[in-house]
Amino acid sequence: MLIVVGGARDAQIDRLIRRLGPDRAVRMDVTDLSATGWRLGTDDRGDGVVVAGGRPLPVAQVSGVLVRRLAIYPQELTHVHEDDRAYVAAELTAMLMWWLTVLEVPVLNRPARGVLCGPFGRPEPWLALGAQLGLAVVSETRTRDLRPAPAPPHWTVSLVGDAAIGTAPRNVIAAARRLARGAGATVLQAAFDAEGRLTAADSFPPLDEPVIDAIAARVWKPAPRALLAAS
Amino acid sequence: MILLWGVSEDGPLRAVRAALEARGVDTVFVDQFDAEGFDCRIATAGGDGGRLRLGAGELDLDTVSAVYLRPYPGRRVMELMEVEAAAADRVERFEDALLQWTELTPALVVNRPSAMASNGSKPLQAHLAERLGFATPPTLLTSDRDAAAAFWAKHGAVIYKSASGVRSRVAQLDAVVLDRLCAPACPIQLQARIEGVDWRAHVVGDEVFACTVESDAVDYRYPEADGPRITAATLPSAVADQCLALARSLGFVLSGIDLRRTPDGRWIFFEANPSPGFTYYEDATGAPISTALADLLARAEAPGLGR
Numbered sequence: 001m002l003i004v005v006g007g008a009r010d011a012q013i014d015r016l017i018r019r020l021g022p023d024r025a026v027r028m029d030v031t032d033l034s035a036t037g038w039r040l041g042t043d044d045r046g047d048g049v050v051v052a053g054g055r056p057l058p059v060a061q062v063s064g065v066l067v068r069r070l071a072i073y074p075q076e077l078t079h080v081h082e083d084d085r086a087y088v089a090a091e092l093t094a095m096l097m098w099w100l101t102v103l104e105v106p107v108l109n110r111p112a113r114g115v116l117c118g119p120f121g122r123p124e125p126w127l128a129l130g131a132q133l134g135l136a137v138v139s140e141t142r143t144r145d146l147r148p149a150p151a152p153p154h155w156t157v158s159l160v161g162d163a164a165i166g167t168a169p170r171n172v173i174a175a176a177r178r179l180a181r182g183a184g185a186t187v188l189q190a191a192f193d194a195e196g197r198l199t200a201a202d203s204f205p206p207l208d209e210p211v212i213d214a215i216a217a218r219v220w221k222p223a224p225r226a227l228l229a230a231s
Numbered sequence: 232m233i234l235l236w237g238v239s240e241d242g243p244l245r246a247v248r249a250a251l252e253a254r255g256v257d258t259v260f261v262d263q264f265d266a267e268g269f270d271c272r273i274a275t276a277g278g279d280g281g282r283l284r285l286g287a288g289e290l291d292l293d294t295v296s297a298v299y300l301r302p303y304p305g306r307r308v309m310e311l312m313e314v315e316a317a318a319a320d321r322v323e324r325f326e327d328a329l330l331q332w333t334e335l336t337p338a339l340v341v342n343r344p345s346a347m348a349s350n351g352s353k354p355l356q357a358h359l360a361e362r363l364g365f366a367t368p369p370t371l372l373t374s375d376r377d378a379a380a381a382f383w384a385k386h387g388a389v390i391y392k393s394a395s396g397v398r399s400r401v402a403q404l405d406a407v408v409l410d411r412l413c414a415p416a417c418p419i420q421l422q423a424r425i426e427g428v429d430w431r432a433h434v435v436g437d438e439v440f441a442c443t444v445e446s447d448a449v450d451y452r453y454p455e456a457d458g459p460r461i462t463a464a465t466l467p468s469a470v471a472d473q474c475l476a477l478a479r480s481l482g483f484v485l486s487g488i489d490l491r492r493t494p495d496g497r498w499i500f501f502e503a504n505p506s507p508g509f510t511y512y513e514d515a516t517g518a519p520i521s522t523a524l525a526d527l528l529a530r531a532e533a534p535g536l537g538r
Contacts, residue, residue, distance in 0.1 A: 034374075034415065034416055034417055035374065036374045036376075036415060037375050038372065038373055038374040038375060038418040039371070039372075039373045039375045039378040040371070040372045040373070040418075041369070041370060041371035041372070041373070041378075041382070042367070042369055042370045042371070043369050043371070043382070043385070049375070049378075077416075079416075080416045084416055086397075087393075087397055088416045088417045090351070090393075090395035090396065090397045091393060091395050091397070091417045091418070091420075092417050093351065093352070093395065094351055094352035094354070094355070094393075094394040094395035094396075095352075095354070095372050095394055095417070095418055097351065097352035098352050098354035098355040098358060098372075098394070101355055101358065102358055111355075113345035113346075113348050114344075114345060114347075114348020114349070114351050115348075122331075123275070124275050124276065124277070124331050124335065125334065125335070125345075127275055127276035127277075128276050128277040128278075128335050130276070131276045131277065131278065137276050138276075139274045139275050139276035139277075139278065140274070141272055141273070141274060141275075142272070142273050142274070142275050142328055142331070143271065143272050143273075143328065144269075144270040144271065144321055144324045144325040144328055145270075145321070145324065147324070147328075148275065
């Protein structure tokens with residue numbers, strides 16, 4: 001089972017579940033995180049239980065996780081008393097941060113630097129990393145009252161591992177791959193202007209069919225024994 | 232130039248500032264109580280040319296060689312000062328921009344926000360510590376009453392505490408708390424209670440300052456009667472080396488690592504605090520933590536100079 005950690009009303013997740021089928025993919029939203037039945041421990045690591053799609057799911061049945069959020073936010077927790085929302089949001093984020101790090105199946109992308117879907121939680125470190133890697137990047141001035149929004153992209157590239165999705169010149173795709181490798185990101189969306197300069201990046205590509213298929217191939221890649229049998 | 236950021240009454244910031252000024256090192260203090268008039272100008276991809284405006288004065292951020300930051304949530308500080316909402320918004324945006332700069336600057340930063348984030352998940356930190364050879368308490372995160380009861384039965388005495396960086400009082404699990412698990416808002420973190428003596432190890436660069444903390448309370452920060460007895464002590468070199476390795480791997484220049492030594496001589500890791508209130512321990516033991524941190528900050532070279 002592929003678990004998609006994301007918002008209850010995220011239509012992109014609906015699309016993924018429709019394409020893969022409800023027997024292969026399930027959403028984990030904030031009501032699941034607050035439900036009874038969670039059991040994650042250090043005594044018997046392989047014997048845990050999570051809650052997804054409204055029902056308990058043994059960790060042993062989890063084939064992979066796609067992460068579509070940076071954190072759990074207090075304002076999402078409308079089922080929790082207002083006074084407790086900030087605390088509960090921090091606790092749920094902390095639990096996922098741990099579980100998604102130690103889980104021994106593909107997690108796209110693993111937590112890093114305090115966000116559930118790494119490697120970065122905001123756009124600026126992507127640009128800074130791009131500049132460090134020698135990519136052409138658009139860098140603008142930011143002040144207290146001025147936070148420039150990225151210009152509409154000329155090219156957008158989605159990456160899932162080695163699979164590049166999107167129509168862009170080879171040098172732009174190569175730049176996106178270099179950024180992903182430098183960041184240690186399996187899943188990435190990178191935007192470029194007409195001159196091929198990086199303008200923005202994040203870990204949340206739109207879940208179009210080719211992206212979903214690439215994610216599925218990453219999660220259910222043939223086991224080594226199957227590859228040997230086929231050769 | 233050393234940049235200090237927080238509130239001027241904060242103990243560790245005040246101690247480090249005094250130690251730096253005693254050495255004649257130039258400092259600039261970004262006091263959150265004065266932040267209404269502050270602004271900064273930085274590049275979204277990092278790099279040179281940043282400026283920090285503090286009221287009438289302006290600072291070239293390329294001349295900053297080191298930063299020690301202990302900011303309180305800006306919104307909370309503004310609430311205390313009863314400033315209007317629009318001004319609080321401006322302060323929040325200023326602090327967000329400055330925080331971004333501390334992430335991207337090549338100056339020495341104690342500690343970078345992205346490194347401090349590991350403290351947001353205690354079980355994650357424990358996992359990272361285990362990979363470096365530390366033992367950690369058996370732990371269960373659960374919203375399943377039966378699983379909690381089984382864990383309690385297995386380990387005898389069990390405590391519960393927050394899994395996140397939100398400060399909570401460590402307390403012993405009892406039947407009342409167990410029954411609350413029938414309708415939880417979130418899973419609870421349970422740990423087998425470990426008997427022994429608490430140790431706090433402050434790691435400052437390559438130096439370790441350790442002390443023991445003896446108390447009858449489950450959580451020594453909340454004593455029922457007498458406060459804890461804090462005594463300077465020396466860690467076995469292997470444990471001190473583990474603390475140094477952990478601080479390095481977490482990206483901490485300064486940290487306060489909580490350990491417990493069991494009666495049978497095992498060392499158990501609890502957590503590594505990336506923004507420790509070390510003056511509490513320094514005042515009790517005389518360990519020169521603030522001067523060690525000041526020395527470390529003063530040794531850093533400004534990345535924008537000498538080009």
